[in-house]
Amino acid sequence: MKTKLSQMKFLSLSILLLPIFCRAQSVWKYSEHIDQKTSKSIYVATLTSSNKLNFKFPYDGGQAGIIEVDNINGHNQVLLSVTKGQFATGENGMNITIKFDDKKPKMFRCGNMPSGQSDEIYIDADKRFITKVKQAKVILIQAAFYDEVDKVIEFDVSGFDWNH
Numbered sequence: 291m292k293t294k295l296s297q298m299k300f301l302s303l304s305i306l307l308l309p310i311f312c313r314a315q316s317v318w319k320y321s322e323h324i325d326q327k328t329s330k331s332i333y334v335a336t337l338t339s340s341n342k343l344n345f346k347f348p349y350d351g352g353q354a355g356i357i358e359v360d361n362i363n364g365h366n367q368v369l370l371s372v373t374k375g376q377f378a379t380g381e382n383g384m385n386i387t388i389k390f391d392d393k394k395p396k397m398f399r400c401g402n403m404p405s406g407q408s409d410e411i412y413i414d415a416d417k418r419f420i421t422k423v424k425q426a427k428v429i430l431i432q433a434a435f436y437d438e439v440d441k442v443i444e445f446d447v448s449g450f451d452w453n454h
Contacts, residue, residue, distance in 0.1 A: 318450055325362070333361040333454045340428075340444045346437065349374045355431070355443035359420065361454035368419050370400070370443075371410035376436035379411060386411075386433045388419075390426040408436065423447045 321334045335358070342352030351374075358369040370386070377384060379402050389395040398419065400411040411433075413419050423429065427448040434440050 318447075320451075328363060330363055335359040335450070335452060337445055337447065337450075340446050341442075343372065343375065343435075343441050343443065345375050345435065349376075355445070357445060357447075359416075359452060364454075366416045366420060366452075366454060368413040368416045369410055370413060370431065370433070372435075372443075374409070375438075376408040377411050378434035378436045378438075379408065383414075384411065384434060386413075386431055388422075388432075389430040390422045391428060395430075395432075396422075420452055423450050424452065 317337070319336045322331050323334075324330070325332050337357045339355035342354060344350070345353060353373045353375050356369075356371045356373070358371065360367050360369070377400075379400070381402075383399060383401040385397050386400055387395045388398055399414040401414055402408075403410050403412065427446065429445050429447050431443045431445070432440050433443065
């Protein structure tokens with residue numbers, strides 16, 4: 291009886307802790323390719339969000355957030371995108387709020403893509419962002435989306451390795 295009770299306690303504890311242990315680990319994907327115009331290397335790091343965003347029709351269903359860090363001709367840029375959806379940017383871009391681990395949230399200015407795409411924005415303070423991401427484990431990004439309430443995108447950024 292005692293053994294059965296111990297097994298049940300262990301099983302109950304295991305079920306409670308399962309979400310903690312099964313949480314997706316950071317999976318940065320790195321690539322390098324050659325720019326055909328300049329023959330220089332372009333470096334890219336991408337990361338998909340830990341959570342899914344739920345939008346209204348026509349973007350309903352769980353949409354992922356994506357961070358992309360690029361180094362093109364020696365210059366870094368940071369892009370934030372969603373698989374489907376539209377950021378609520380104005381003519382001059384938008385502000386987003388980013389919380390790095392348990393630090394106080396910080397405001398970052400974002401610009402519109404030159405192509406006019408509304409599912410992607412670039413973060414103006416790329417150097418500051420990259421420095422903070424290297425020191426963080428988890429970041430929460432709050433952003434406005436077209437015809438939606440603000441959404442929070444969570445990223446497990448641990449292990450970010452960027453030396454460009």
